[in-house]
Amino acid sequence: MVQEHVIGEIQDVREDGRVIIMAGLPDLDRALLRQYSKVEVILPDGRKISCTQRRKVYALLGEIAEYVDGIRNADTIEEQKRLLKMEFMLKRMESAERRMFSLSDCDMSTAREFITYLIDFIIANDIPTRVPLIDNCDDIAAYMYACTMHRKCAVCGKAADIHHCEGSRIGAGVDRDKVHQLGREILPLCRVHHTELHAMPESEFMKKYHLQKVRLDEALCKRLKLRR
Incomplete structure (x- = not known):
């Protein structure tokens, strides 16, 4: 739990990415008593909401x-x-x-x-x-991840299938329950938009709807009950 909130100023930035920060302690006696040795640094954005x-x-x-x-x-x-x-x-x-x-x-x-x-x-x-x-959306990647997690079509929001993207597809006749899915790239799409994708180049479909591929991680595999 954070006990004190202190504002400091960056005095110098070194070539290796480390910085020197100057900050005042609100209570010197308390700082000496508690023997602070580490601090948490939060860098404010500085840009106002658009x-x-x-x-x-x-x-x-x-x-x-x-x-x-x-x-x-x-x-x-x-x-x-x-x-x-x-x-x-x-x-x-x-x-x-x-x-x-x-x-x-x-x-x-x-x-x-x-x-x-x-x-x-x-x-x-x-x-x-x-x-x-x-x-x-303000973060397409986060939106795509949420759609995948809840099996919602990224285009229209209806119930989605999992489309395996080019380079991550599973061959015909292969038992999908026995194939490792971790790391594969997918898109969550309803039947209508899944069919539309297969009628055109994948890149063209993604450009049309401004989508990004989702890489399956441990959490998604577990949620979607896919073999990792």
Whole structure:
């Protein structure tokens, strides 16, 4: 648990990537008593949330409010914002960063993580959306991973099959339950979009829908019950 929060300044950056940081201790006697020897360094983003990010956040909050409360208006969106910001702080933020933030002036990294959290929430809870989720993404790789984890089509959000990409495909006649899947590249696609992919070059399909391949890791193999 973080006991003290201290702001310092970088004084010098060495060629090997190490830095010299100058920071003042709020209580010298306590520092000497506890004999601090290590510190945790957090580098602030420095960039403010963009207008595009803010628009995406409120679009996603609107989708959630409409599903949860049955109506999308300023009051329901504000209530979902309050609840989900709190959950995000508790579940996703590191303890040293766990403090209230505002969507009017938070940094771009926090906004990006909050957008990813909202998209994960929508996918995990099977919340229908007016606009394809990928259109409100700020991190396509994280979106693709969440879709795979919950077997949702990365294009339309419907129940998905697992498409093995070029270079990771399993030959015809091979028992897929006996083939090691760890490290293979896949795409989560519904039957309709899976069929569409097979009717064109894979690269063309991915460019059309702005998708990225997902590499199967231990967590995904376990969730999808694939042999590692």
